Amino acid sequence: MASNKLRTRIVYTAEAVDQMSDKEVRAAYSSIRHIAVERSKRLQSYGFTNTRAAKEAQRLNFFPPLAEMSDEETRQMLLDTSVWLRNRFSKAAEVRRKNRQAMKAFRKMGYQFIDESNIIDFLEFMDDMQEQYADKNYEYTRIAEAYDLAQKYQIPEEELRRDFENWMKDTKTLPKIEALGEGATAADVRNLVKGDAMRYDKKKSSRFSQTVKRRRRNWKSKK
Numbered sequence: 001m002a003s004n005k006l007r008t009r010i011v012y013t014a015e016a017v018d019q020m021s022d023k024e025v026r027a028a029y030s031s032i033r034h035i036a037v038e039r040s041k042r043l044q045s046y047g048f049t050n051t052r053a054a055k056e057a058q059r060l061n062f063f064p065p066l067a068e069m070s071d072e073e074t075r076q077m078l079l080d081t082s083v084w085l086r087n088r089f090s091k092a093a094e095v096r097r098k099n100r101q102a103m104k105a106f107r108k109m110g111y112q113f114i115d116e117s118n119i120i121d122f123l124e125f126m127d128d129m130q131e132q133y134a135d136k137n138y139e140y141t142r143i144a145e146a147y148d149l150a151q152k153y154q155i156p157e158e159e160l161r162r163d164f165e166n167w168m169k170d171t172k173t174l175p176k177i178e179a180l181g182e183g184a185t186a187a188d189v190r191n192l193v194k195g196d197a198m199r200y201d202k203k204k205s206s207r208f209s210q211t212v213k214r215r216r217r218n219w220k221s222k223k
Helices: 014-018 022-045 052-059 071-086 092-108 119-132 140-152 157-162 164-169 173-179 186-222
Strands: none
Touching: 014 071, 022 052, 022 071, 022 092, 052 071, 092 119, 119 140, 119 157, 140 157, 140 164, 140 173, 157 164, 164 173, 164 186, 173 186
16 A cells, blocks of 8 residues: 555555555554654754745644544545655755755855855745746846845845835846945835836836827727
């Protein structure tokens, strides 16, 4: 019912679990729970609390013991825990390796602000923004530059996430922020971003109005 390809039997499909008795399910969950708990603890101890695997472990209530679940809940938890364990980034060692590789790559690209204290947050931010604004096709380098500038001028990441589209609307905004220099404050950055976004929207609205008027003139001339 469980795959024997792995030394530790952690692979359980929905079909296999459906064929297992309640006793077998509880035994299977008990055997893999301790692995999940240990991995989760290692993620916490290394400070990897913002990774997707760590957040998923939290959503799963850190793999509760059998005494706290019904038979039906145990079946679902067995499946969820099996999926979680198959994620290689549920292992702290894999997260550290990925972070070191990413940090080295981004530093080669010129992003010297990235270090071990912010690499996890940075990667999460990049992934989230690319997923959330997939239809915008924002360049990876522009997203990274926005993050760098927000860090430089002490703009909280939550605020950058909330106002991200305004930061990216006008391609001239990020170079303008960079040109503000060392004496600029977070308030200066906010005012610049807000002003550029408003001017961009106004120009876009004006171009749309002009297009509508031109089409109306063309339509009238054809009548």
